[in-house]
Amino acid sequence: MKTLKLRIKDKHANRLNKLAGSVNYAWNYVNALSFEHLRRTGKYFSAYDLSQYTKGSGEYLGLHSQTLQAINETHAKSRKQFKKTKLNWRTNRVDAKRKSLGWIPFKKSAIKYLNTRQSGKKALKSTIQLSLSKGEKLVIDVFDSYNLSLYQINTLEIVQDSRNRWYACITVKDFPKQFSGKGSVGIDLGLKESATTSTGDKLQIKQTQKSANKLAVAQRANNKSRAKAIHAKIKNSRLDAIHKFTTQLVKDNALIVVGDVKSRSFTSKRTKLAKSTYDAGWFELKRQLEYKCKHAGCQFEIVNESYTTQTCSYCRQISDSSLSGRAGLGIRGWRCAECGTWHDRDINAAKNILAVGLDRLPSV
Numbered sequence: 001m002k003t004l005k006l007r008i009k010d011k012h013a014n015r016l017n018k019l020a021g022s023v024n025y026a027w028n029y030v031n032a033l034s035f036e037h038l039r040r041t042g043k044y045f046s047a048y049d050l051s052q053y054t055k056g057s058g059e060y061l062g063l064h065s066q067t068l069q070a071i072n073e074t075h076a077k078s079r080k081q082f083k084k085t086k087l088n089w090r091t092n093r094v095d096a097k098r099k100s101l102g103w104i105p106f107k108k109s110a111i112k113y114l115n116t117r118q119s120g121k122k123a124l125k126s127t128i129q130l131s132l133s134k135g136e137k138l139v140i141d142v143f144d145s146y147n148l149s150l151y152q153i154n155t156l157e158i159v160q161d162s163r164n165r166w167y168a169c170i171t172v173k174d175f176p177k178q179f180s181g182k183g184s185v186g187i188d189l190g191l192k193e194s195a196t197t198s199t200g201d202k203l204q205i206k207q208t209q210k211s212a213n214k215l216a217v218a219q220r221a222n223n224k225s226r227a228k229a230i231h232a233k234i235k236n237s238r239l240d241a242i243h244k245f246t247t248q249l250v251k252d253n254a255l256i257v258v259g260d261v262k263s264r265s266f267t268s269k270r271t272k273l274a275k276s277t278y279d280a281g282w283f284e285l286k287r288q289l290e291y292k293c294k295h296a297g298c299q300f301e302i303v304n305e306s307y308t309t310q311t312c313s314y315c316r317q318i319s320d321s322s323l324s325g326r327a328g329l330g331i332r333g334w335r336c337a338e339c340g341t342w343h344d345r346d347i348n349a350a351k352n353i354l355a356v357g358l359d360r361l362p363s364v
Contacts, residue, residue, distance in 0.1 A: 001154070001171055002291070006126070006142040008158065008166040015138065016158060016166050017092065020102035022061040024090035026054065026071050034079065035086040047076040058133045066131075070105035070155075102160030106130050111156050114139070116149045128168065130156070142168050163228050184255040186354025188308070188346045191266070191273060192332070194280040195245065196346035198354045203245045207234045208279040238281055246288040250296045256289055257357030259305030259349070301357045308352035309345065312336040 008016070033053055034045045050072035058065050079087055090100040110131040119125040126144040129137050140158075151172035159167050186198040195203040211230050218226040249256055266277040286302070293300035310318045317338045335342045 001173065002295075004146045004148075004151070004170045004172060006144055006146070006148075006168045006170065008168055009141045009143070010165070012140050013164070013166060016102060016104065016160075019062065019104050019132075019138075019158075020160065021092050022063050023067070023071060023102075023104050024092055024100060026057070026061060026063065026068060027075065027090045030054065030072055030075050031087055031089065034075070038085055044079070045076070047073040050076065062133050062136070064106070064110045064131045064133060066107035066110045067105055070107055074105065101162065102158070102166065104158040106156045106158075108154055111153055113148055113153055116144055116147060128153075128156070140168065161232075163225070163232065183253040184354060184358065185249060185253045185257070186350040186352070186357060187249075187256065187258045188305070188349040188353055189259055189261045189280070189282050189285070190346055191276045191280055193346060194242075194282070195285060196350050197249070198347065198350040200344075200347055201245075202346070203241065203285075205238055205241055205279055205281055207238045207241075208275060238279070239284070242281055242285050242288060246285060246292055249289065250292045250298050253298060255299045255301070255357065256293060257301045257303055257354050258286055258289065259308065259353045260302050261305060303353060303356045305349070305353055305356070308349045308356070311348075311352050312339060312341060312343065313348045313351035313355070314341040315339040 030045075030050045030053070034050065037043070037045050037049075047069070051069055054068045054072060055065075058068050061068075075087065079085075088098075088100075090103075091098075092100060092102060112129040112131075114127040114129055116124055116126040124144040124147055126142050126148045127139060128142065128148075129139050132138055148170070151170075154171045154173050156171075157169045159169055161167065183199075188196045190196060192204075193202040194205040211234050215227060215230045215234075218230060261282065263277050263282055266273040290300055292298070307318065312318070315336060315338050317336070332345050333343060334345065
């Protein structure tokens with residue numbers, strides 16, 4: 001199971017705001033009903049019990065019956081998960097101190113995929129039909145970066161972000177077929193380059209540094225909307241770069257080995273590397289590789305990377321010229337005193353990481 005997040009065209013915003021208000025009304029009703037039942041009887045309402053009280057109300061709220069069931073199920077699950085007798089109220093009033101971001105759930109029976117079409121040279125746009133009350137339909141257009149025609153849609157939730165943009169979060173069952181290559185690759189995670197492979201490919205992520213001046217101007221001017229937009233651009237461009245890098249790795253290799261470097265080793269005040277570490281996106285890169293390898297039939301390993309920087313990948317020796325400690329981070333290349341081989345610091349480490357991964361895999 002995988003979730004695809006697709007941007008919905010802004011022309012649907014007004015309609016979605018109204019539907020989100022109806023969802024909030026239903027949520028607040030079951031929230032109050034569940035708490036009152038608990039106060040009187042000492043027992044919690046299940047999602048099935050709540051559905052008995054909301055049956056038929058979709059006609060007045062403009063919501064599909066399956067949407068009401070999804071609201072009840074989410075409420076019962078959240079109350080149990082967070083161990084609360086009453087959950088927070090939901091409101092989309094502009095003057096509210098604590099506004100809830102819009103949320104509209106749909107189950108499989110209320111979703112119908114219509115088509116995917118070309119928009120521009122590379123972009124795709126898809127159309128999805130959602131059922132409401134009394135046979136009414138909501139047709140939405142989404143910017144499709146995944147090509148929905150390759151997937152089988154299971155459920156869909158329409159959500160709103162802090163910039164009032166709407167997204168369709170679609171869970172899908174089937175994945176498009178991917179055939180991993182026969183190669184093997186090691187990956188060294190770093191700060192100058194977020195990731196370097198044993199084949200010499202490098203991923204450099206400097207989104208925060210590139211937008212630092214614009215972000216500082218917006219924050220000094222107390223322009224919150226502009227600051228939010230810049231933060232969103234930084235996040236989205238970082239994710240886009242990591243997705244492209246990891247997807248290509250999975251397509252080209254049958255074995256991917258990554259070092260076990262931890263972010264917390266570089267985020268203390270003493271190192272002064274926290275911003276660069278967070279910008280590198282190591283956790284996200286490993287997370288993407290893990291699930292992409294799983295569904296592509298590619299083997300993914302995380303190994304101990306101790307001494308991989310100091311060891312010569314050619315003669316397997318640690319010589320007097322080997323790099324060591326954080327003081328040597330600025331040195332990007334070195335020559336082995338034992339065999340005379342010149343090494344790029346990160347590529348050498350990636351080759352050693354791959355060697356460690358191959359040694360611990362008896363089938364390779």
